Amino acid sequence: MNNLDLLTAITVFVLSVLVGVEVISKVPATLHTPLMSGSNSVHGIVVIGAMLIAAESHTLLGYVLAFVAMVFGAMNVVGGYVVTDRMLEMFKAKPRSDEKAEV
């Protein structure tokens, strides 16, 4: 595994918070539920961590924990993106005509 030095890790950590605040504070209240569900799928990235621990496991307990982590992580990713898409599909400007609404 690559050894990430602490300073770099903390730099990434702090900058990510700033980017997150900047990007997300502009989202209108109308989209707060899809935003939350969308960001929920982003933390499904944890499945990558679960894959990495599955690769390192070599005991029964390790396998069981990795399996549960895989189930949780995959559920988070797949469910999160699918439900967000389902929700966003419903947001339409003019449901009963094909014209393009507002500019």
Added chain:
Amino acid sequence: MDTVSNAVHYVFLAAAVCFVLGLHLMNHPRTARRGNAISASGMAVAIAATVWLVAHEGTITTTGWLVLVSGGLVGAALGLYAAREVKMTAMPQLVSLFNAVGGGAAALIAVNDLLQADDPAALGARVSLPGALDIVIGAVTFSGSLIAAGKLQGVVSGAPVVFPGARLLNVALPLSFVAGTVWLVLSPDSLTALYGLVAVALLFGVTMVLPIGGADMPVVIALLNAFTGSAVAMAGFVLDETALIIAGMLVSSSGGILTKLMADAMNRSIANVVVGGFGTGDSAPAATGGAPAQVRSVSADDVAVQLAYASRVVFVPGYGLAAAQAQHELGDLAQLLTDHGVEVSYAIHPVAGRMPGHMNVLLAEANVPYPQLKEMDEVNPEFPQADVALVIGANDVTNPIARKPGNAISGMPILDVDKAKSVVVIKRSMGHGYAGIDNELYTNPKTGMFFTDAKKGLSELKAAVGEFVG
């Protein structure tokens, strides 16, 4: 770092860019769906790259592969099923469930990493400190989110559950986190410290959420979302993966911002929500004294006439609408009025529904065009021009008493419904809202009370209006 590992980490960087772009495109309903697709493709590529990395490193056993693939398939199937089947009114439960599994997975990663280390005793604070934090935050999120989901689903009582000593426990448990974390950092090979920390954190998640009342759920879900993000970022520190740190903190900031917005919309601090108080039912409803004030009761026909001859109507939907699943009836009534030439809009209070923005999703499901959905600050100046404000299942957020000092909701931002030319309230009874206080709007002379269930009432209105305009 070898070539493959290098390449994989460039892919992770690209995925991180996709996540940021995806969230950025969420700032308009027209681009949001594309944003979600971009974010999803970033995720898919990152997962594929990880498979490549794992195969390339070659440390994985056959059983490991089996675990990885079967766990992934089972999880994906469960997630897909839940996402396809869930009703829009049940979205808060599902989001809460995804918070639980995300936090749980993050905690398991730290537990497994500490257990599988070749020489756990030699692990420095560089791994054990984020590991301990990951376990604490992840486990609290896991059990707390499950309780929150249970409350939303009605499996666990939505009313605040308070037991003797609960408050004391909620002070004692965080103190034991500090002790447990220090212990684990000093001796990363201590199984007692590891399991003890997991147990205490799981217990705290339960005792933290149980005393919080149903009305505070938008704050709680947003807060747990922020927790999950932090837990995932900590897992990133444990595994030396920047992708987890970036994605985790993006989520954490979004959760943090929403938590603050929701708390502000209720004029309360986040600490106040978590510690409990208003809306938790443990303070007795303020005694009003005096005779019950007079209210004017109206029928479906009365309201239909008002609506049909109005030029501007503002709908004010609240949780009662969602609880009655009446969003489709409201959408139909609005469409009927629009076709008749009435200008309609929807006034949405930030905490309407059970999670941030929930009401907008419910109305979108009923085919309401999003430009008609107006946020509080946008719609408040429009109330004086509205001929009729129709309040459906909203209570505290319309109570003018919030503008006066000295009551449970003083200072809470409200919708200025009382400024409309006339007001109709659809409500089942004169019951109180979560704050347990009388709503002055109901006794206002220009307010008519239409006592009925939201779904039934809106169907009747639709039929009555249909006769007038048809």
